[in-house]
Amino acid sequence: MRPYLPRQAEQYVGQLARQFPAVAIVGPRQVGKTSLAQHLAAQWPGETVYLDLETPADFNKLKDPLLYLEPLRDKTVILDEVQRVPGLFPVLRGLIDRHRVPGRFILLGSASPELIRDASESLAGRIAYFELPPLSRIEVSPEIDFRTHWLRGGFPESLLAPDDEQSLRWRDNFIRTYLERDLPMLGLGANPILTRRLWTMLAHHSGNLLVLENLGNAMGISSPTVRRYIDFFEAAYLIRRVPPWFANISKRLVKSPKIYIRDTGVLHALLDIGTIDQLHGHPVLGASWEGYVIQEVATMLPPRHELFFYRTQDGTEADLVVVKAGIPDLLIEIKYSSTPSVTKGMRIAANDLQTRRNLVVAPLDESYPLGDGFEALRLEDLPGIWTNA
Numbered sequence: 001m002r003p004y005l006p007r008q009a010e011q012y013v014g015q016l017a018r019q020f021p022a023v024a025i026v027g028p029r030q031v032g033k034t035s036l037a038q039h040l041a042a043q044w045p046g047e048t049v050y051l052d053l054e055t056p057a058d059f060n061k062l063k064d065p066l067l068y069l070e071p072l073r074d075k076t077v078i079l080d081e082v083q084r085v086p087g088l089f090p091v092l093r094g095l096i097d098r099h100r101v102p103g104r105f106i107l108l109g110s111a112s113p114e115l116i117r118d119a120s121e122s123l124a125g126r127i128a129y130f131e132l133p134p135l136s137r138i139e140v141s142p143e144i145d146f147r148t149h150w151l152r153g154g155f156p157e158s159l160l161a162p163d164d165e166q167s168l169r170w171r172d173n174f175i176r177t178y179l180e181r182d183l184p185m186l187g188l189g190a191n192p193i194l195t196r197r198l199w200t201m202l203a204h205h206s207g208n209l210l211v212l213e214n215l216g217n218a219m220g221i222s223s224p225t226v227r228r229y230i231d232f233f234e235a236a237y238l239i240r241r242v243p244p245w246f247a248n249i250s251k252r253l254v255k256s257p258k259i260y261i262r263d264t265g266v267l268h269a270l271l272d273i274g275t276i277d278q279l280h281g282h283p284v285l286g287a288s289w290e291g292y293v294i295q296e297v298a299t300m301l302p303p304r305h306e307l308f309f310y311r312t313q314d315g316t317e318a319d320l321v322v323v324k325a326g327i328p329d330l331l332i333e334i335k336y337s338s339t340p341s342v343t344k345g346m347r348i349a350a351n352d353l354q355t356r357r358n359l360v361v362a363p364l365d366e367s368y369p370l371g372d373g374f375e376a377l378r379l380e381d382l383p384g385i386w387t388n389a
Helices: 010-017 033-041 056-061 065-072 088-098 113-122 146-152 164-185 192-204 212-219 223-235 264-270 276-280 285-299 344-353 379-386
Strands: 022-026 048-052 076-080 105-109 127-131 239-242 258-261 305-311 317-324 327-334 357-362 368-371 374-378
Touching (some): 010 022, 010 033, 010 127, 022 033, 033 048, 033 105, 048 056, 065 088, 146 164, 146 264, 146 276, 146 285, 164 192, 192 212, 192 223, 192 258, 212 223, 223 239, 239 285, 239 305, 258 264, 276 285, 285 305, 285 327, 285 379, 305 344, 317 344, 327 344, 344 357, 357 379, 374 379
Parallel strands (some): 022 127, 048 076, 076 105, 327 357, 357 374
Antiparallel strands (some): 239 258, 305 317, 317 327
C-alpha cells in the first residue's frame, strides 16, 4: 500500500471542516481526495464512517439515505464519488438543518456540472468547496527532481511509479478509463473514439489559442458540439482555459482563450511521450513547460487572484498575468531556456499592465535580476512570488 503523501491543503481543508457542516473536495480521479479526507478525519475527535459509492455494498446502504445516515449524526461521514447519487443532496440538507455541526459530511467527487449545481442549490450556505489538484512541485521536492515531476505529472500513482514505462502505462489506463467510463457517467454522451481524438488534438494545441471552428472542421463536428465537449473536459478538471486580459486597455487585443492540458503527465501520455529525452525532441516541449509552470502557479493561487494571458494584435504578449481584485499584479513569462532574456514585447506588456513584479520563469539553478524591471526566477522560488500579495 502506498504511504500517504502530506498535502499543502491539509490545514485549509481542516479549517473548512471546522467551520462548515459539509465540505466538498473535488478534483479528477486518483488525485488523492480519499487519502486526504481519511488522513484528516483520523486526526479529528469522534468516529468516522467512510462510504465508497462506487462499490455495490456502500451504494446499497444509501437506497434509503435518511434511514442510514440519521443514526450517524454524531459521526463524520465521508461520501466518496458522491456524484453517483445526485438525489442525496436534499437529504443532506435536511440532516444538517436538524443537527448543524461542523465537519459532519465530507463529500468527495470527480467533479461534474451536476455535482456542482445540485450541491450548490441544495446545500447553499452549508457547504464549502475545495479543488484538490495533482501533487505540486513544492509537495514532492526535493525527493523527486522537477524533470521527473514535469514528465510524469502530479497524479501520485504516475509520479511514484518505479520507472517511466510503468508511469506511462498508468496514465494510458487513466485516460482510457476517463474516456470509456467517467466522462460518459458525467453526461458526455459521445463516442470514446471521438472524445479521445479531441483530447489528443487539444494536447497538440496546448498553449495555443482555442479556435473552436478549426477544431470542429478538423473533426467534422459543429463548433457548439466542440464547445460542449470541452466544457465537460474542463468540468472534470482535465483541461484549463486561460482567458485574455483586456480591461481598460486601448490596444486591439486577442479575445480567444488559451487551452492547456492541466497535468503534463497526461499531456505527454496523450502524445505518446514516455521519457524526458523524447520530450526534449518533441515540438510540444516549450508549450509543455509553459503548461507545467502555469499549473504550478494555479495550485498556489491565493484567494481573489485570477489567471489571464495578455496579447495584442501587434504582437505584444505575456504568457501569464496574475490579476488581484481586478488589477494586474504579476507578469510571468515562461521560457525553457538556461539563458532567458527580456524582449521588447515583454517590456511593452509590463508597461501596459503596470504590474508589481515582472518574472521570467525558467529551469535555472538560481534566481537573479535581468534588468528592465524583470527577474529570472527558478521554479523552486515560485512560492515566494506571493509575498505582499
